Amino acid sequence: MTTVRDGGPGAGLREEAAPAGADGEGGRAFRTVQWIGDALGGRLRMIDQTLLPTRFIEIDCNDVESVWQAIKTLSVRGAPAIGVAAAYGAVIGARSRGTSDPATIREALREAAAHLRTSRPTAVNLFWALDRMEAAADSARRVAEVPLLDHLLAEAHAIADEDRAMCRAIGRHGADLLAAGDGVLTHCNAGGLATADYGTALALIFTAHEQGKAVHVFADETRPLLQGARLTAWELANRGIDVTLICDNMAAQVMKEGKVQVVVVGADRIAANGDAANKIGTYGVAVLAKAHGIPFYVAAPSSTFDLSLADGSGIPIEERDPREITEGFGRRTAPEGVGVYNPAFDVTPAALITGIVTERGLVRPVDAATIRAVLGTPQAAS
Numbered sequence: 569m570t571t572v573r574d575g576g577p578g579a580g581l582r583e584e585a586a587p588a589g590a591d592g593e594g595g596r597a598f599r600t601v602q603w604i605g606d607a608l609g610g611r612l613r614m615i616d617q618t619l620l621p622t623r624f625i626e627i628d629c630n631d632v633e634s635v636w637q638a639i640k641t642l643s644v645r646g647a648p649a650i651g652v653a654a655a656y657g658a659v660i661g662a663r664s665r666g667t668s669d670p671a672t673i674r675e676a677l678r679e680a681a682a683h684l685r686t687s688r689p690t691a692v693n694l695f696w697a698l699d700r701m702e703a704a705a706d707s708a709r710r711v712a713e714v715p716l717l718d719h720l721l722a723e724a725h726a727i728a729d730e731d732r733a734m735c736r737a738i739g740r741h742g743a744d745l746l747a748a749g750d751g752v753l754t755h756c757n758a759g760g761l762a763t764a765d766y767g768t769a770l771a772l773i774f775t776a777h778e779q780g781k782a783v784h785v786f787a788d789e790t791r792p793l794l795q796g797a798r799l800t801a802w803e804l805a806n807r808g809i810d811v812t813l814i815c816d817n818m819a820a821q822v823m824k825e826g827k828v829q830v831v832v833v834g835a836d837r838i839a840a841n842g843d844a845a846n847k848i849g850t851y852g853v854a855v856l857a858k859a860h861g862i863p864f865y866v867a868a869p870s871s872t873f874d875l876s877l878a879d880g881s882g883i884p885i886e887e888r889d890p891r892e893i894t895e896g897f898g899r900r901t902a903p904e905g906v907g908v909y910n911p912a913f914d915v916t917p918a919a920l921i922t923g924i925v926t927e928r929g930l931v932r933p934v935d936a937a938t939i940r941a942v943l944g945t946p947q948a949a950s
């Protein structure tokens with residue numbers, strides 16, 4: 569069964585066992601984020617990732633608040649997926665006043681976008697997607713023959729479609745970095761659950777696999793919310809990829825034992841000089857990779873770059889509820905009243921990054937000039 573529950577105040581349920589595989593080869597398809605229906609009556613459907621791997625439940629969102637909640641609580645997470653969800657959330661907001669008056673629709677969209685922007689601070693894809701939706705509302709002034717809501721839904725679909733093409737292009741550009749038999753370490757989840765298709769960091773692995781290059785993946789469990797254990801291990805195993813789960817604090821030992829030849833991770837925001845924010849713990853993995861002479865790659869689309877920031881010091885780092893640490897295993901694991909610091913992301917300095925795989929090609933060396941040169945080239949994602 570599949571459970572679909574209403575993300576808003578009303579509720580309805582449909583449940584199914586977690587599908588055996590990601591979209592495409594090797595298993596049944598799942599869609600992390602999808603729109604069901606037309607602009608006026610449609611709804612946003614997303615996998616509730618907080619419940620994986622034991623339950624596969626989809627949430628239907630029909631109001632902006634439920635989209636905001638889904639992003640905030642990590643039902644939908646991963647930078648590109650957050651951007652796609654926010655774009656559809658903007659459509660929901662735009663239609664919320666029940667009128668076809670373009671000025672009112674634009675005002676409602678702006679209000680919804682402003683609210684959605686407060687859901688999470690670090691992944692720039694959220695802001696990028698909402699900027700695009702607001703720009704689409706403005707550009708629609710010039711295509712008056714298309715109803716504005718249809719135009720906005722088409723833009724949200726375009727963001728999702730481009731994200732799918734982006735994943736495939738990143739896979740193509742990055743698969744050559746992996747050799748058959750390599751041990752590949754990854755952190756957090758930068759797979760299909762974090763995008764509209766099959767991921768960024770995991771796209772390299774999936775593409776290499778499709779090319780017949782078998783690699784062995786070490787998935788960091790990724791404390792405190794265990795995206796590596798719950799999501800990455802699930803995705804990889806379902807696609808028949810050899811995966812071993814390790815606790816975050818085991819990476820050094822596994823590297824020292826010579827089991828890791830390449831590290832590849834995703835990113836939530838990359839500054840103009842290549843400093844890259846990703847899930848907390850990524851910076852430590854990069855330091856370990858450097859110490860062991862292991863190449864460290866970041867895989868991310870152009871929508872994850874924030875060229876307005878000269879370096880990573882300006883990237884806002886989300887701080888989350890202390891209970892994610894003190895009660896993360898479904899029970900209290902620390903004394904009452906203990907002080908807790910819970911930054912959800914860290915910034916890996918460009919100097920520790922061997923290369924950044926984008927849908928437009930490989931950035932190597934990682935510096936401002938190379939980033940500009942690669943991102944400036946025409947889109948190669950389709």
Ligand SMILES: CSC[C@@H](O)[C@@H](O)C(=O)COP(=O)(O)O
Pocket residue numbers: 642645646647648691755756757758759762763767768769795833834835836846847848912
């Ligand atoms: C392709 S997703 C890249 C990043 O968004 C991912 O590695 C990550 O850090 C996600 O963090 P999360 O807090 O689970 O949203």
